[in-house]
Amino acid sequence: MNSEFLLTALMQGMAFAGLGFGIYISLRIFNIPDITTDGSYALGGVVTAICITSGIHPLAAMFLAGIAGAIAGMCSGLIHTKLKVNALLAGILVMTALYSINLILLGRPNLPLIDTPSFFNLIPFGSALSKSIISLVLFLIICLVTLRYLLKSDFGIAMRATGNNENMVRAFGVNVNTMKVIGLALANGFTALSGSLIAQYQGFADINMGIGIVISGLGAVMMGEAVFGKIIRKNIYIHLLAVLCGGILFRMAIAGALSAGADPNYLRLITSLIVLLIIAVGQLRKKSAL
Amino acid sequence: MIQFENISKTFHSGEAMEIKAVVNINLQINSGDFIVVVGANGSGKSTLLNLIAGTYPPEQGNLFFDKKNVNQQQEHQRAKSIARLFQNPLSGTAPELSIIENFRLAALRTSAKKISIGINQEFRNRVSNRIQLLGMGLENKLDHPMEQLSGGQRQALTLLMSTMDECKILLMDEPTSALDPRSTEIIMNLAKNIIQEKKLMALLVTHRLKDCIQFGNRVLVMDSGKIKMEFSAAEKENLKLETLQKLFLA
Numbered sequence: 001m002n003s004e005f006l007l008t009a010l011m012q013g014m015a016f017a018g019l020g021f022g023i024y025i026s027l028r029i030f031n032i033p034d035i036t037t038d039g040s041y042a043l044g045g046v047v048t049a050i051c052i053t054s055g056i057h058p059l060a061a062m063f064l065a066g067i068a069g070a071i072a073g074m075c076s077g078l079i080h081t082k083l084k085v086n087a088l089l090a091g092i093l094v095m096t097a098l099y100s101i102n103l104i105l106l107g108r109p110n111l112p113l114i115d116t117p118s119f120f121n122l123i124p125f126g127s128a129l130s131k132s133i134i135s136l137v138l139f140l141i142i143c144l145v146t147l148r149y150l151l152k153s154d155f156g157i158a159m160r161a162t163g164n165n166e167n168m169v170r171a172f173g174v175n176v177n178t179m180k181v182i183g184l185a186l187a188n189g190f191t192a193l194s195g196s197l198i199a200q201y202q203g204f205a206d207i208n209m210g211i212g213i214v215i216s217g218l219g220a221v222m223m224g225e226a227v228f229g230k231i232i233r234k235n236i237y238i239h240l241l242a243v244l245c246g247g248i249l250f251r252m253a254i255a256g257a258l259s260a261g262a263d264p265n266y267l268r269l270i271t272s273l274i275v276l277l278i279i280a281v282g283q284l285r286k287k288s289a290l
Numbered sequence: 291m292i293q294f295e296n297i298s299k300t301f302h303s304g305e306a307m308e309i310k311a312v313v314n315i316n317l318q319i320n321s322g323d324f325i326v327v328v329g330a331n332g333s334g335k336s337t338l339l340n341l342i343a344g345t346y347p348p349e350q351g352n353l354f355f356d357k358k359n360v361n362q363q364q365e366h367q368r369a370k371s372i373a374r375l376f377q378n379p380l381s382g383t384a385p386e387l388s389i390i391e392n393f394r395l396a397a398l399r400t401s402a403k404k405i406s407i408g409i410n411q412e413f414r415n416r417v418s419n420r421i422q423l424l425g426m427g428l429e430n431k432l433d434h435p436m437e438q439l440s441g442g443q444r445q446a447l448t449l450l451m452s453t454m455d456e457c458k459i460l461l462m463d464e465p466t467s468a469l470d471p472r473s474t475e476i477i478m479n480l481a482k483n484i485i486q487e488k489k490l491m492a493l494l495v496t497h498r499l500k501d502c503i504q505f506g507n508r509v510l511v512m513d514s515g516k517i518k519m520e521f522s523a524a525e526k527e528n529l530k531l532e533t534l535q536k537l538f539l540a
Contacts, residue, residue: 153404153406154394155404165381165383167381170366171366
């Protein structure tokens, strides 16, 4: 594996961090397997591409992408809590609907972002590579600090308790349904931010870019937990960092498989197999620990 | 004051599994009352508590809190005045959250959960002082996740948590049935003290007949969803364990 490959994986891993955080919120905090992710990720890319090509500042475009993702998540949350539809099914419903919505918004299957301003060249100095890395690192620091503050706040405690013991938080005056809707909105907002970054990074938005992406987010969360082990329980920062590192390692694992000569057509198969491998290793570890 | 007016609650209504959990209950609970509720399994004791908590609305009849009809109020809305202790000692706390975070949530039972950090040194001291009363050494473990504690410890903390914020009513549904005798004693004494100190209205559902003698000022005996017998404060003073035992075997 050459260094360029590693670097690409590192950059992708960082750009995918929002996706990891999204899955962390929906799956780990709320215990909801949220498939809306596939749709809201593409929505993030689509909204960003439309905004940037119509002259809107990349940061504003990202903000709007995040809001769009949050609205998508809110829809899933409302379907799940108000219509009592299974969370998985609610996610599939919204994801399916988003496919058409993305196509309608974009007006065509993909939109290139060539010679347009982008998040990755906002910094006025340095080489293209250093600009990208500094922007990404800054973005991640802001994400980490914001998320940590949110999760440590009184609101965040109620949010984390909701996924942990629903009956108890209800007895403590928390509206569980509202909490879930907000949680899914937040999760999909982060996911859409990730879609926005990837669209700008690869230079195009594509309505198919979200297919199967939920597995990448899952891979990031699980990889992080597998590598960091039990210490993630101690501190939210560590858990979030684990998700971030997990995402980067996950990208590297895929890049490694591809550079070892795997056919790119097998990309999704490889992705799924890596996730499966992480789960299997986790189970074996648990057994040997008993 | 809580008033039950002809309240009935049926589960699986119209199905083969239909259960008439509570039938035509009329009951007035005054402030300062500590009612011990006994009865066989399935006699409607827990349903009575759940109706007060608002876990589900009554099917028939009206429920009043201080003369205000609360039929439509949901559980999280009623939580402003109600604290609960469940049968499962693990169900009153969030396992993955730390002790201090659980207490923070409890302290905010009646107020909004804002996006600001509420756990500061002052709050930690307040919780620590309170936990010290248990004599379990937990005041040094504020940042430990709840799941590392025993059932008895968690139930004791749940009880303390109920007093972190204003509370008028304490509902206890067999709070000690899963605990060993020592923990049971600690929990029940703690509950008694808290109820007296905070002048709470309390309901205790129990299978231990001697609780009827030891605690509370009124005893309700339930059977098939109805109140079979009631002992007022005066009657309770002369109540003997044997009388209750006979009543149950009859």
